[in-house]
Amino acid sequence: MSGTDSKISDRRKRNNIMIGIVLFSFVGLVFAITVAKMMAGQNMEAFDHAVRPALEQAE
């Protein structure tokens, strides 16, 4: 591999690692939000094209 090639692949590797970190952090954040909402006792059900008795009671 020539010098330019390895420099480019190094840069791509660095960029890919950063994108990976961002995506995994996002997954972790959504999980944390879910846990926080459930611990607060909030209703986790939503409209799902079918009758959901729990939703009607909540309102």
Added chain:
Amino acid sequence: MADASVIETGHEADFGDYVALLKPRVMSLVVFTALVGLLVAPVSVNPVIGFASILFIAIGGGASGALNMWWDADIDAVMKRTQGRPVPSGRVTGNNAMIFGLWLSVIAVLMLGLTANYLAAGLLAFTIFFYAVVYTMWLKRSTPQNIVIGGAAGAFPPMIGWAVATGSVGIESILMFALIFMWTPPHFWALALFMNQDYSKAGVPMLTVTHGKRVTRNHILVYTIALVPFALAIAFTSIGGPLYFAVSLVLNALFLKGAYDIWKRQEEQAETDNYATERKVFRISLYYLFLHFALLLVEATVKGFGYNMAAWPQWI
């Protein structure tokens, strides 16, 4: 082949270029004011929900920055201050900046809706629309009052933060909005006075270019005077207090004095000392806004510890 073209031109976007599209420095102001809006609200927020909400507000603000850089690449290429931005320098294509901005906007608004509530999400969506469409695409190139109305985009974050906590809009959040909204014109016009050359080269109708510096100086004074009552009124709401009021009095006196000095000066004087007064007032205006919001945070903290001054009037 894609690889070959990359080697030929030597351009390939780095992760950092996409971060730069989000305008991190503007973002820091958005984060700060939104955080204050959230923390001074009378409803406490779960720290995880609060953190995530501020993050999504920041991402939404960043997304509107990316859309702005996509649309304004031609202006940015001409102005010295903005030539190095990712789009004009060719590191990110305009099309990619647009797609990046649009997707981040959608993600930020949806996630804020799911995390906090849909009022906050709606306000965020409106802010992005206002900055990207109303300000960037329409007003910026068509009227010298561009920053007066465009300033609304920068004024929304504390209101969104407040909405995250309370799920509503209150007089307090409207006054925080008004504080930033009224502060923006004198702040930017002071900058425009000593950055004039750049704006005229790019053909952006800044007030200094279209109506001259004398008119701009008059405008700075009038808008600063109009700003004062909004800043002081916050002291007499549920989020204000004696500490805020005392420091606000000093800050407003300083800013008014600065605006008066700018108004009094002739252009020749300013050119002789390289706009020393204008630069000083610009710096004062930065402290002015930062300290007002910092003090709201201090008031909230003091009240959080139970030190409530019962005699302090709450008129609004």
